[in-house]
Amino acid sequence: MTVRVLYIDIDTLRSDHLGCYGYHRNTTPNIDALARDAVRFDNVYASDVPCLPSRTALITGRFGIVNGVVNHGGTAAQPRIEGPARGFFSRNARRSWATQFYNAGWNTASLSSFPFRHSATWWNHGFMEAMNLMRNMGLEQAHEVLPHALDWLERRGRADRWFFHVHLWDPHTPYIVPAEYGNPFEGDPVPAWHDEAVRERNWGLAGPHSAQEPWGFKPDEWGTPPPRQPWNLAGPDEVKAVFDGYDVGVRYADDAVGTLLNKLADLGVLDDTAVLISSDHGEAFGELGVYADHQAADEPTCHIPSVLRWPGLAPRAYRGLHYHLDVAATLLGLAGLRVPTDWDGISVADELRAGTEAGRDHLVLSQGAWSCQRSVRWGDHLYVETYHDGYHGHWPDSMLFDVANDPHETTDLATTTPAVAAEGQAIMQAWVDDQLSRNAVTDPLDTVRAEGGPLHTRGHLPAYLDRLRETGRAHWADVLLARHPAEAGTTAGAPPFGGSL
Incomplete structure (x- = not known):
């Protein structure tokens, strides 16, 4: 029985910008190598987007329509109040994904500024250690996160029975990977679907993060833009710059994935540690007229990668239709833990072991x-x-x-x-x-x-x-x-x- 789980949570990671999902650029060599020995879920969608709704659904095991969180502010940015039925421990504390590991005696830890950035203290329910790296409103870069992750693995990694969540932000807008990293994709074209006709059509549209305002509601929404994100998308060079900026962030996060996997190998525990790589949502690059952000309940925003290397499971492509909270339930099932009865997420652990599939008929x-x-x-x-x-x-x-x-x-x-x-x-x-x-x-x-x-x-x-x-x-x-x-x-x-x- 696998008794270690590393969950690498790469923010804003759209599936079709990973090599193992068919991307033409070499954005994810480390994830691709892992995927060759893993289950690659091809049709996982975040039930509620973007950041706060997605992770609230994941940690509570319940859809946003049930847990109440679908916005980034206002009443719908807070879980529903339980009222008189609330016990000493809240429902969200008792039923949290991490709490299920904790109740089974696992050591649980989360390395993420997400709870602070979004005032989402409920994310920490069940984590014995909650490490906040709040240095830049949740836009910490991989080189700032890695020392803390490696330190935790050095201290705890050789032990059994741990669940460790590591959050990497690098693909999230704005695209701010250090300039000295360079551009591995300088000679690579943008995806063929986004030709000049697409740019011209989108140029005349309106909306935040549109072609004329890819920063928000005006080109200088954030002041002087970093070199990897242009003022607007006035021509093909600017389109390439915004694609490159995002893809460099993906590659920078992938480098960090390689570092973490190498650390597990150095500790002698890589082969019997489960590794999940996934995300909270994707990113649009011209779809519905949106660039460099995540503003719709659509394909590029909701479709997320999920790559699960679980010792003993045969590598395969799993094509069933699932929510991201189904993946959370599946991890519990594979670990021999009970999925809470009031979760909306369902486990397909038995199907993975049997080599079969059991996708949902539809997702909302x-x-x-x-x-x-x-x-x-x-x-x-x-x-x-x-x-x-x-x-x-x-x-x-x-x-x-x-x-x-x-x-x-x-x-x-x-x-x-x-x-x-x-x-x-x-x-x-x-x-x-x-x-x-x-x-x-x-x-x-x-x-x-x-x-x-x-x-x-x-x-x-x-x-x-x-x-x-x-x-x-x-x-x-x-x-x-x-x-x-x-x-x-x-x-x-x-x-x-x-x-x-």
Whole structure:
């Protein structure tokens, strides 16, 4: 029985930018080598995005619609209050992913600034050691994280029965890998799908992190940009710069993965230590007009890698459709631990041992921090409903994509194949109705809208309407003004940080 688990949590890691998932650039040689001896989950999606909702679902084992967290601020950035039923220990403390290891006598530790950055103290439930590296609002780089991770492994790594979570931020926007690291992809082209026609089409669109504002609501949202992230995407060189900036962050994190694996080897425990590499969400690079951020409940934002090397499991590609909290449940199952009965995550440990598959029929996904969206992923398709567009005026109320053949969401099929869109809508509505009635809760996305919309858009619209008119996009200003008349007259609620903080 494996009694050591290292969970390397690489922030903002989209699946199709890893070599083991088919990327043409050599971004992840260490992860790729691990994947050759691992189970590679090809269809894992974060149930709720971005950062705070995703990790809250993961640690609690429950969907955002149940645990209450779908936003980065407001009521829906806090888990639901249990009320009179709460015991000495809260439900989230008792049912936490880490608590299951702790209750079984494992040594548990988390090395992450995430709980501090997002005021998410519930992440630490069940971790005997919670190490915070809060030096730059959660944008610590791998060279700052590694000394602490290596120290912990030196002290604890040879022992049995430990679960260690190490959080690496390097692919997260802004892209700030040290300049001296260079650019391993200077001679590599960007992905072929993103040609000049895509850039030109996106250039005329509106919204935070759009082609003319890839930093937020204006090019200088963060002041002077670092060299790896351009002011705007005015041409092919700037497009390449933003792709390179992200991919260098992925490669920098991958180097850290290699260092951690080498440390396990030096300690003599690599072969009998389970290693999981995954993420909280992905990143968009032109999909739906968004660049260098994670603003929709769509394919590039919700589809995440999950590579699990578990001693004794045969390496394979597992193609079943799953939530990220299913992977958490599976780790418990493989470790011989019980999955809490009130978790939404399900274990496929038995299927992995037997060499079979047991994916879900469909997944329902949400976004509430940059926009308000819910989507359903089933078969070849992704159906998306938008309840607040996050000031992306070109997003219609409903969209449909054949993501099996169009993963970059270039062609909306909602009007040309209405029967398929209706199928997706029916699946989604049935799921929402079931979740709300079975758990006796209200929809937290309704709460987000009632409180003025997603956190990262609040208060920005008046100034953004002016910018749109100044940059030849008055049409989109008119669209947004018509859609959000109340928000166009207030700056109240603007978040204290720009960009993705």
